[in-house]
Amino acid sequence: MTIEEDQARFLRCIGEPTRLGILKLLVEGEKCVGELASVLNKEQSLVSHHLRALKECNIVKDEQEAQKVYYKLTDVRLARLIIDSEALMKELSLCKCQEVNYGREENQRSGEGQICPTS
Template identity: 80%
Template sequence: MTAEENQARFLRCIGEPTRLQILKLLTKGERCVGELARVLNKEQSLISHHLKALKECNIVKDRQETQKVYYEITNDRLAKLIIDSEVLMKELSLCKCQEMNYGREENQGSGEEEIRSDS
């Protein structure tokens, strides 16, 4: 396994839309699986699969409390990297952003439903 393969694996692990959504929620604090599934309006099994991928890369860690399992980002510098890459991407108009309607997002927005009943 070369250094580039490792780094690529890491970047691809972060570079998936659903995982990015999860990570952005986790930057605000820990969340349990069901909560993530509801907020993002995705199947629970899908969220679990993605969390497993993130955990295997040591990007998140988990903590069990009764039946629920809470996940959080392992390190604040990781959260910062995610934010930094977003800022950079927007400022430099990377990735065909020209062709996309930034600014007037029609509220298909991030697809989040903002429920926070689990706690």
């Protein structure tokens, strides 16, 4: 089991339309299953299946309160990931030819090709 397999599972878990819908609602605050289903206009069982998938990836956690079960994000940084990836996706689909300053390996000058530019 490689790190890429784990990371892929994690990203694919987030990368499903209905689950993204759920997660974006949970960014605003915790919600119960029925609430999610009705807002998203999806079947309760479908939402339940998706919540289970999210829970298995530790992306959400649940808490029972009377009959209802409330779900919330396990970590605030998930909200960032969701929001940032949406923004990035939008930009990339608009601008297919945005330049990146990595050089060919043999041509790299120092300072280029760094992963996290100080901005």
